Amino acid sequence: SQTIHQWPATLVQPVGSPLSLECTVEGTSNPNLYWYRQAAGRGLQLLFYSVGIGQISSEVPQNLSASRPQDRQFILSSKKLLLSDSGFYLCAWNLQHNEKLFFGSGTQLSVL
């Protein structure tokens, strides 16, 4: 069966520090991969999605970037965090773009 792993679960970082969040999917090949952010009391905002290795689409201009170095690995990065980058970050996958999504357990990021 397919599983998705996301880490770390919680992260506290100072403003201006770098960020790297990692997500891996097991038990499937060539998944679509997604990064979402959920700010406190707000809805899910799509940040990036990827349909294959090295293929990244960005939904909103921002301080973050994403990479997909391997088929089942998706990484969210920043060179310098801002206070506004705080939030709950979720990785997700599906096999077809209109199919239901399956989420990782999320990373609660606090930028201080």
Added chain:
Amino acid sequence: RKEVEQDPGPFNVPEGATVAFNCTYSNSASQSFFWYRQDCRKEPKLLMSVYSSGNEDGRFTAQLNRASQYISLLIRDSKLSDSATYLCVVNGDDKIIFGKGTRLHILP
């Protein structure tokens, strides 16, 4: 009109009661629809897909009304464990859109 709109609630409902909430969507070309459940500080989890003919899974019933562009979720015999935020998800035109969710509190 927002792409996907939900009443944020909260809905405070006594245990054992029936509760229903709707979600409206703006894109008439939307192709697939889902309800997710999200507990506080946890990831959203798929509750059920929504099919054109309506579908039921235990105490949960989902319905789609394409003419009026809304989907609904009905929970019968509500349990304390049903307390959560329920997210409506609409897929179409190469985009997956999440509603902001409806908060449900089941009261003992």
